[in-house]
Amino acid sequence: MTTPPLYAAIAAHRFGLGEPKLDNVGDDPAGWLRKQIGPADAAVGGPFPTAVQALAAYSEQKVPVSALLEMRPASAPASTPSSAPAFTLREIVNEDLQSRMATALATRRPFAERLTLFWANHFSVSINKGPVRGLAGALEREAIRPNIAGKFETLLRQASMHAAMLRYLDNNGSLGPHSKAAERLARRTAGDKDKRRKVSTGLNENLAREIMELHSLGVAGGGGAYGPWGGYTQADVTAFAAVLTGWRAYDPPRSNQATTFDPHWHEPGPKTIMGKQYPEGPQALDLVIHDLATHPSTARFIATKLARHFVADEPPLPLVEKLAKTFNQTGGDLAAVYRTLIDAPEAWEAGPRKLKTPEEFAISSLRVLGTGDRHMAKVRESMGNLGQRPHTAPSPAGWPDQADEWLGPEAIWKRVEWAQRQAERFGDQIDARALARASLGPLLTDTTYQQIERAADARQALVLLLMSPEFQRR
Structure with a gap:
């Protein structure tokens, strides 16, 4: 049976954007997610043009x-x-x-x-x-x-x-x-x-x-x-x-x-x-x-996309059916659909199911590192180097949401280079071993922890953490 610490890790990384400490989630991961349902935060910054x-x-x-x-x-x-x-x-x-x-x-x-x-x-x-x-x-x-x-x-x-x-x-x-x-x-x-x-x-x-x-x-x-x-x-x-x-x-x-x-x-x-x-x-x-x-096909289509985004590239059919049913019964009430997603056992199955897109990788890295908005100009610049500059998707279909589209050798090497740049900036200030345990918790395997522990220096340890399978997936 899945233990509560694992639920917290899944909530932080699969549903969220990464946390430096799983303690931020608390002992009720599903409740932590439900409390977040509502209009999104106002955008940081501004004043913005209409x-x-x-x-x-x-x-x-x-x-x-x-x-x-x-x-x-x-x-x-x-x-x-x-x-x-x-x-x-x-x-x-x-x-x-x-x-x-x-x-x-x-x-x-x-x-x-x-x-x-x-x-x-x-x-x-x-x-x-x-x-x-x-x-x-x-x-x-x-x-x-x-x-x-x-x-x-x-x-x-x-x-x-x-x-x-x-x-x-x-x-x-x-x-x-x-x-x-x-x-x-x-x-x-x-x-x-x-x-x-x-x-x-x-x-x-x-x-x-x-x-x-x-x-x-x-x-x-x-x-x-x-x-x-x-x-x-x-x-x-x-x-x-x-x-x-x-x-x-x-x-x-x-x-x-x-x-x-x-x-x-x-x-x-x-x-x-x-x-x-x-x-x-x-x-x-x-x-x-x-x-x-309110068309049934729309319910099915949106349910499939949500299940694919949050759970797996090949979304479980029972989960898609649950989400579509809620969508149909509520006339497309998205809050109700999200609650169904949170309540579904399929959404909490153990194991990293989704590869982070480059933008997700960058966001989760910086959230876990706790760098705030330091070096924001360099971060903006590096998003293009990662291959997913926001607001420039290649087609009206948006950026791909499946691993095969982001696993090419060049794409992986761009992630390595990005991780190395972050390690150069912050590696000497961070204990990657402690951060790995605090942020990944039970997702962290013994093999990955040993690699981080045996790193030649703090910078290499941080690169190993950011490029680990447990961190690259959610």
Whole structure:
């Protein structure tokens, strides 16, 4: 039978982000986790720009795009509210990255912070795409942190329709084929094919497809009893894209809201998605989001991702079924789903089941070392060297969450180099043997402890601790 100290170690590393002492968890690990369920901590640092202010900064620091399709609502201001403070894009990007790391290092609610990182990856955007620059941190602060333990429907609505997501997945340029803006475009480019080619507009399906495929129903809608594609087809994606026309994030912003609905870009008429008809206009969005968020395939898809993230690359089917059942019964109450996860015996099985991603490795290392935010500039720089710089995931699917993607020889060597740099900075100040026992407890094997104990010096001992199988996995 698993002993309480092992439960504490599992809570600290599998559910949390690593602790320098398992005493921090206490003698009720499950209770320690349950108390953390709720909105995430406020981000450390600031003052932070809102999405509106980030859009203003982007507008001021880029070459303006063609105004060919501009149809400014008469009642809306033509620029950002004058009260918005000035931020440079470089400052925003650096502050967002530093805050993300500093918050993870400082939090006393590491389970809640892990959930924040999980959902930030689920609703991934990348600042490598120019129009998103400056908005990734705002997405996390405005859409994800307040909503990680509410209804999934709210989280889906807020994250998928945030200015960062609209711009990342090209909804800004999605033009209803029969919209007023399309009619105006046709008139203004009549007989001028070269001019029309310069304006890259039309119905764009990127956001619709990813909301269905990556954010809710899943690439195959969960499969199994829920049917292939979760009941949706290519025609449903196209219809949903038509619903989404008109939802835009202008730069500079036209009001005090970063995301606005511009009826001139909206495709008129009703739309049919998965056999259900939705009306014309902005009200259709919330109706579609509700139906996607509460669909059985979404329950299955989210349950699978949570079980894979917290428990195993091949998640136990009974655990997936428990999580999906709770999701369905509660209408997507994420707090209830987390409690089901905590209460599931499958989540507490002994043995390191998950390889830490590079970001998880860096965060857990620095939390265990207790370095606080010292050398934060060097930490930010080193994240790129590890191969997982935050806010730069390679695709809308986010960073991979399975070990095979992070076990290549080059990737492992990057971890060794990173561990060596930390040992050079902190090794002489830390007793790696005592730290290994305090932070890993019963997870620490005799073999690893002997290797650390026989190290040539304190720095080598710390490298051996950080690169040990027990520390690299959770």
